[in-house]
Amino acid sequence: MEFKRRDFLKIAGLTFLGLMAKPGWEVVSQIKPLEPSPAPNYFTGKKWAMAIDLIKCWNAKDGCRDCIDACHTIHNVPEIGYAKEEIKWIWTIEYEKAFPEHIHDFNEKKYKGKPVIVLCNQCEDPPCVKYCPTRATWKREDGIVMMDFHRCIGCRYCMAGCPYGSRSFNWRDPRPFIKKANIEFPTRTKGVVEKCNFCEERLVKGLLPSCVETCKEKALIFGDLNDPNSEIRKILSERYVLQRQPELGTKPKVFYIL
Amino acid sequence: MRFYDAKKIITGLIIFVGLVTYPIWHNTVSGKNLYTPKLELPKDKKECIEPKDYIRVNHKSLLEDWRLSVVRNGIRIYQASNQKKYNMSLNKTCMECHKDKTKFCDQCHNYMGVTNKCWDCHIYPKQLEIGVK
Numbered sequence: 001m002e003f004k005r006r007d008f009l010k011i012a013g014l015t016f017l018g019l020m021a022k023p024g025w026e027v028v029s030q031i032k033p034l035e036p037s038p039a040p041n042y043f044t045g046k047k048w049a050m051a052i053d054l055i056k057c058w059n060a061k062d063g064c065r066d067c068i069d070a071c072h073t074i075h076n077v078p079e080i081g082y083a084k085e086e087i088k089w090i091w092t093i094e095y096e097k098a099f100p101e102h103i104h105d106f107n108e109k110k111y112k113g114k115p116v117i118v119l120c121n122q123c124e125d126p127p128c129v130k131y132c133p134t135r136a137t138w139k140r141e142d143g144i145v146m147m148d149f150h151r152c153i154g155c156r157y158c159m160a161g162c163p164y165g166s167r168s169f170n171w172r173d174p175r176p177f178i179k180k181a182n183i184e185f186p187t188r189t190k191g192v193v194e195k196c197n198f199c200e201e202r203l204v205k206g207l208l209p210s211c212v213e214t215c216k217e218k219a220l221i222f223g224d225l226n227d228p229n230s231e232i233r234k235i236l237s238e239r240y241v242l243q244r245q246p247e248l249g250t251k252p253k254v255f256y257i258l
Numbered sequence: 259m260r261f262y263d264a265k266k267i268i269t270g271l272i273i274f275v276g277l278v279t280y281p282i283w284h285n286t287v288s289g290k291n292l293y294t295p296k297l298e299l300p301k302d303k304k305e306c307i308e309p310k311d312y313i314r315v316n317h318k319s320l321l322e323d324w325r326l327s328v329v330r331n332g333i334r335i336y337q338a339s340n341q342k343k344y345n346m347s348l349n350k351t352c353m354e355c356h357k358d359k360t361k362f363c364d365q366c367h368n369y370m371g372v373t374n375k376c377w378d379c380h381i382y383p384k385q386l387e388i389g390v391k
Contacts, residue, residue, distance in 0.1 A: 148329045181386060183383060184349070189378040
């Protein structure tokens with residue numbers, strides 16, 4: 001049989017069409033472009049802060065650790081049991097160490113050795129953020145100094161920068177030291193710095209930070225500084241308030257009421 | 259043209275080719291060639307958040323986008339292509355169905371020799387039962 005040039009062209013054309021069918025269909029039947037995910041409204045216009053009523057806190061039973069335990073349990077903070085490698089998000093130090101400028105010979109009796117709850121101050125001008133070379137830590141619009149554990153390379157510059165010692169470094173794999181893991185929050189890995197995040201994962205659900213929620217004495221007050229009617233604004237304007245080392249200009253957002 | 263030392267060279271070549279291709283024929287003889295990853299799919303759930311083909315290719319960038327979105331931008335709701343909304347969470351959304359990563363993720367990752375570091379920090383539900391260690 002003679003194979004004509006016309007026949008060849010016809011078959012070639014049909015073959016080409018056949019081959020185009022599948023990719024062509026894929027283009028036409030493509031998934032609709034995604035609508036942007038809804039943006040959160042809690043994020044802007046807020047300025048989270050905490051006030052700690054020391055008098056109420058000291059009214060609690062001796063050695064009360066409710067807030068510390070609550071925080072450390074939900075955030076999978078390990079208990080290494082060795083001071084040098086200790087990991088802490090919220091802990092206590094003595095009054096004279098927290099406020100060295102407020103202790104003198106005459107109030108020593110009253111205040112010396114009293115426990116003061118300390119945590120990350122969520123500074124308005126955080127030195128740790130300036131030092132971080134990988135931008136693993138940054139200040140969010142609502143004032144929370146966040147950590148991206150994925151991004152942290154463990155250089156510990158932020159720890160050197162933080163005047164409050166609020167950051168801890170994982171010198172070893174923390175997992176064997178976690179008693180009961182909480183699946184809602186990741187653990188950390190060796191070589192990562194961690195600190196208090198003001199429970200941002202709870203704030204997004206409309207919950208208060210776990211330390212505030214668990215305190216039976218209601219010594220911790222949490223709220224929005226941008227809202228003039230908030231509890232924290234009222235307390236800050238009425239009561240005598242201390243900040244830790246305000247002279248450093250970091251503008252801490254954790255306030256102490258005396 | 260003469261082929262000097264043909265015997266030696268050809269036997270040498272056969273031995274060489276045999277040694278080089280050892281992994282191939284060893285796996286053929288032992289049946290490893292026929293091995294395919296065995297994924298345990300959730301029994302009570304019918305669909306993934308996106309079509310299977312999309313997830314197969316893009317699960318890594320999807321997870322990376324989720325991470326960026328949640329950690330950096332505070333956006334935690336993912337709108338899938340079928341307009342359903344999901345919580346952007348590896349622990350909660352993905353692992354709620356694929357409870358044991360050793361029967362799902364690891365199957366392909368080990369097969370392809372791909373390692374990831376998700377599980378250094380994130381916990382999967384099965385791990386809670388056996389203890390996070």
